[in-house]
Amino acid sequence: MRQKDGPGNLESQRRPRVVVVGAGFGGVNAAQNLSNLDADILMVDRRNYHLFQPLLYQVATAGVAPSDIAYPVRAIFRRQKNFDFLLAQVNGVDLEQRKLLTSRGAVDYDYLILSIGGETNFFGLDSVQENGFDLKDIDDAENIRNHVLLMFEKARHEEDEEICRALRTFVIVGGGPTGVETAGSISELIRLVLVKDFPDLDVGEVRVILLEMTEELLPGFPPDLSEKAVNTLRRKRVEVRLKETVTGYDGESISLKSGDSILANTLIWAAGVRAEKLVDSMEVQKGKQERVVVEETLQVPGHPEVYVIGDAAFMEHDGQPLPMVAPVAIQQAKTAAKNIRNTLEGRPLEKFVYKDPGSLATIGRSAAVARIGRFKFHGFIAWIVWLAVHLFWLIGFRNRLFVLIDWAWDYILYERAVRLITSHPKSEQHDLNLVEREDKR
Amino acid sequence: MRQKDGPGNLESQRRPRVVVVGAGFGGVNAAQNLSNLDADILMVDRRNYHLFQPLLYQVATAGVAPSDIAYPVRAIFRRQKNFDFLLAQVNGVDLEQRKLLTSRGAVDYDYLILSIGGETNFFGLDSVQENGFDLKDIDDAENIRNHVLLMFEKARHEEDEEICRALRTFVIVGGGPTGVETAGSISELIRLVLVKDFPDLDVGEVRVILLEMTEELLPGFPPDLSEKAVNTLRRKRVEVRLKETVTGYDGESISLKSGDSILANTLIWAAGVRAEKLVDSMEVQKGKQERVVVEETLQVPGHPEVYVIGDAAFMEHDGQPLPMVAPVAIQQAKTAAKNIRNTLEGRPLEKFVYKDPGSLATIGRSAAVARIGRFKFHGFIAWIVWLAVHLFWLIGFRNRLFVLIDWAWDYILYERAVRLITSHPKSEQHDLNLVEREDKR
Numbered sequence: 052m053r054q055k056d057g058p059g060n061l062e063s064q065r066r067p068r069v070v071v072v073g074a075g076f077g078g079v080n081a082a083q084n085l086s087n088l089d090a091d092i093l094m095v096d097r098r099n100y101h102l103f104q105p106l107l108y109q110v111a112t113a114g115v116a117p118s119d120i121a122y123p124v125r126a127i128f129r130r131q132k133n134f135d136f137l138l139a140q141v142n143g144v145d146l147e148q149r150k151l152l153t154s155r156g157a158v159d160y161d162y163l164i165l166s167i168g169g170e171t172n173f174f175g176l177d178s179v180q181e182n183g184f185d186l187k188d189i190d191d192a193e194n195i196r197n198h199v200l201l202m203f204e205k206a207r208h209e210e211d212e213e214i215c216r217a218l219r220t221f222v223i224v225g226g227g228p229t230g231v232e233t234a235g236s237i238s239e240l241i242r243l244v245l246v247k248d249f250p251d252l253d254v255g256e257v258r259v260i261l262l263e264m265t266e267e268l269l270p271g272f273p274p275d276l277s278e279k280a281v282n283t284l285r286r287k288r289v290e291v292r293l294k295e296t297v298t299g300y301d302g303e304s305i306s307l308k309s310g311d312s313i314l315a316n317t318l319i320w321a322a323g324v325r326a327e328k329l330v331d332s333m334e335v336q337k338g339k340q341e342r343v344v345v346e347e348t349l350q351v352p353g354h355p356e357v358y359v360i361g362d363a364a365f366m367e368h369d370g371q372p373l374p375m376v377a378p379v380a381i382q383q384a385k386t387a388a389k390n391i392r393n394t395l396e397g398r399p400l401e402k403f404v405y406k407d408p409g410s411l412a413t414i415g416r417s418a419a420v421a422r423i424g425r426f427k428f429h430g431f432i433a434w435i436v437w438l439a440v441h442l443f444w445l446i447g448f449r450n451r452l453f454v455l456i457d458w459a460w461d462y463i464l465y466e467r468a469v470r471l472i473t474s475h476p477k478s479e480q481h482d483l484n485l486v487e488r489e490d491k492r
Numbered sequence: 493m494r495q496k497d498g499p500g501n502l503e504s505q506r507r508p509r510v511v512v513v514g515a516g517f518g519g520v521n522a523a524q525n526l527s528n529l530d531a532d533i534l535m536v537d538r539r540n541y542h543l544f545q546p547l548l549y550q551v552a553t554a555g556v557a558p559s560d561i562a563y564p565v566r567a568i569f570r571r572q573k574n575f576d577f578l579l580a581q582v583n584g585v586d587l588e589q590r591k592l593l594t595s596r597g598a599v600d601y602d603y604l605i606l607s608i609g610g611e612t613n614f615f616g617l618d619s620v621q622e623n624g625f626d627l628k629d630i631d632d633a634e635n636i637r638n639h640v641l642l643m644f645e646k647a648r649h650e651e652d653e654e655i656c657r658a659l660r661t662f663v664i665v666g667g668g669p670t671g672v673e674t675a676g677s678i679s680e681l682i683r684l685v686l687v688k689d690f691p692d693l694d695v696g697e698v699r700v701i702l703l704e705m706t707e708e709l710l711p712g713f714p715p716d717l718s719e720k721a722v723n724t725l726r727r728k729r730v731e732v733r734l735k736e737t738v739t740g741y742d743g744e745s746i747s748l749k750s751g752d753s754i755l756a757n758t759l760i761w762a763a764g765v766r767a768e769k770l771v772d773s774m775e776v777q778k779g780k781q782e783r784v785v786v787e788e789t790l791q792v793p794g795h796p797e798v799y800v801i802g803d804a805a806f807m808e809h810d811g812q813p814l815p816m817v818a819p820v821a822i823q824q825a826k827t828a829a830k831n832i833r834n835t836l837e838g839r840p841l842e843k844f845v846y847k848d849p850g851s852l853a854t855i856g857r858s859a860a861v862a863r864i865g866r867f868k869f870h871g872f873i874a875w876i877v878w879l880a881v882h883l884f885w886l887i888g889f890r891n892r893l894f895v896l897i898d899w900a901w902d903y904i905l906y907e908r909a910v911r912l913i914t915s916h917p918k919s920e921q922h923d924l925n926l927v928e929r930e931d932k933r
Contacts, residue, residue: 117557126689
């Protein structure tokens with residue numbers, strides 16, 4: 052079948068083409084906001100699904116299945132007539148020629164919205180990058196799940212006490228929401244769920260450690276909520292260590308700036324993010340975290356046809372860079388879409404103004420901290436708000452239903468159903484490491 | 493923590509140890525049937541979950557999530573006091589020394605139940621093994637799902653008609669239940685679901701072909717049901733070609749013995765099974781499909797302490813080898829467990845007698861064929877029986893609920909939720925193959 056509007060043959064088209072890179076919160080919302088425009092919208096992503104990143108740590112801790120927080124892009128846009136999708140890796144942008152360079156060839160654009168998100172920043176700590184885990188996509192999350200469960204399987208039949216201690220020590224680096232949520236969730240996975248799988252397990256010998264470089268958790272939250280988070284985590288038996296900086300990790304021992312070291316076979320790095328690597332190839336001005344500096348209209352200076360939104364865009368708000376969170380991406384998507392419409396219809400462009408909806412972080416069962424406008428709260432009510440907000444923003448009724456059932460399962464029965472060790476690239480490697488110890492017997 | 497009963501220190505134990513290899517239907521049922529025995533049961537498997545293989549083809553066709561048909565071994569045996577689990581790859585059996593050789597060292601046994609299952613038999617067709625897919629575990633299923641969806645993403649922006657035809661041709665080899673069920677399900681995935689994702693898709697240009705070497709589908713079913721299966725598949729637009737033998741496949745073109753060839757980027761091999769490779773290293777008598785010949789008591793001749801059950805065991809019934817199906821494994825598990833108990837308690841051993849519960853195969857929405865005792869039926873009623881039987885045998889209430897919801901979704905809304913292209917070992921390779929075609933533009 053001959054395709055009439057593949058990415059290759061723009062020549063034959065008259066309508067302008069808006070290319071949206073990235074199927075995250077920014078990209079999806081931008082494309083949706085362009086639904087009635089007399090233009091062709093082409094979304095490009097290397098994944099065929101939208102990922103609900105805020106719940107990724109629950110995949111990593113065996114709470115929900117990957118398919119419950121992922122939703123096919125084509126299903127989201129089924130009813131949008133001017134939409135098409137290209138599954139491809141984006142390798143660069145030719146700003147002068149207005150071409151997106153992808154693994155499936157060059158794609159011409161009239162307008163470009165880059166909503167490419169962020170990636171983990173290891174700040175040059177190669178040993179941590181090599182031997183630790185990070186948590187940006189489904190593979191990362193499944194790798195962590197596989198690895199954590201594998202540590203307990205290994206420890207079960209291990210007689211060397213020191214080896215056992217390292218197998219049962221889980222270190223999370225970074226006191227932002229991801230680090231806090233992951234630490235709380237791993238601790239509960241072990242103390243409430245795995246303890247039933249391993250009746251001989253002494254939970255007193257399991258350590259979950261959260262390391263934070265600064266003096267407080269959850270930067271950006273009001274100080275009293277940060278303190279509440281520390282207390283709640285400690286009550287959930289997470290060792291919170293502030294003002295600790297990691298300098299290296301060989302897979303066995305974590306070196307700290309203080310001179311201390313921690314024996315642990317698991318390090319999860321949640322201590323840094325930066326704009327996605329694609330920006331490195333672009334000759335544009337960058338701000339902190341390699342984010343692309345944009346005009347107040349979200350355009351790239353000198354390239355009014357190019358918009359950058361979300362984690363990859365640099366813009367200040369109250370003297371601080373905008374946080375790398377979904378609400379920023381969603382609001383910017385709206386402004387970028389509107390400005391493309393304004394341009395096509397000859398109207399002046401709008402400036403982006405961020406409306407901070409507040410901050411939320413959960414710390415496990417019945418515990419969360421929340422700031423909404425001027426209101427601050429914590430504990431059970433904050434947790435209910437957290438649940439409701441996350442269910443609301445999930446795409447698709449089935450995903451909401453499945454996540455809700457899994458949450459109920461966990462809450463009522465202390466069960467996490469997805470305790471599966473599957474074979475994924477990184478974990479496979481660990482799998483084969485299943486110690487060869489015949490000589491010792 | 494010191495483990496008191498790791499696999500290494502059998503010396504200190506007095507109770508006999510029964511080692512069960514394999515967490516499939518046979519292994520799980522054997523271990524469960526040994527629950528009240530005054531012995532230590534150690535199950536060994538390289539996966540930490542029991543897999544409900546009969547629904548694996550639904551993972552391959554985006555209908556259900558992998559975690560819905562997998563159940564953690566430790567969760568199954570939580571209440572069984574004499575049970576322990578070792579996650580390890582089994583590399584061999586030292587029948588003389590009564591040791592199981594695993595990736596985590598040697599494990600002594602007093603009694604051994606090998607329920608190691610089967611694997612795909614490519615009959616020496618290396619090119620098919622290399623370029624085709626098979627369907628034995630979760631990875632295989634996810635690889636097929638990723639690949640099938642990827643073919644449509646590639647075809648969407650492909651202008652070359654011949655390339656498109658190969659991308660949209662799906663060949664399933666083997667007319668047994670797996671082949672029939674996969675062919676029916678892929679055809680419906682495309683015609684009822686993907687057609688909504690790709691509005692320009694002309695389903696008339698998609699081909700789903702089922703090749704069978706013999707003159708009929710579903711060997712072992714009554715001839716009139718086999719014929720019904722052919723008719724139903726054809727009505728569902730599957731091209732059924734009987735008496736066709738595949739001789740090779742280079743990833744692009746399938747060679748047939750008839751001299752014909754089929755251009756297709758997808759070949760799913762469901763045309764052969766054999767006992768798991770572990771048997772190759774064992775010096776015991778083998779029957780057809782490399783299955784280990786066992787006594788009527790299911791013991792290995794000359795090694796009364798070793799039992800082989802399920803797909804890996806060879807035994808005849810009515811002059812035919814027992815089929816490689818769950819009911820055989822489950823019934824044999826019961827007999828093997830009882831015979832170990834009989835031995836320990838000084839009673840004579842029982843002979844295994846297979847009670848054939850019948851056969852079931854589904855061919856898609858509202859269609860199945862069933863033989864139960866002397867009754868034969870097909871169509872909607874057979875399909876309802878198929879649904880009920882499979883839900884019943886699934887382990888775990890949550891898995892039943894999730895599968896049921898996904899089936900309802902599919903049936904009522906013509907939706908398959910798990911249309912995700914994830915990165916798995918084999919599919920990743922395909923992913924990177926996303927054609928580099930910049931020069932053509």
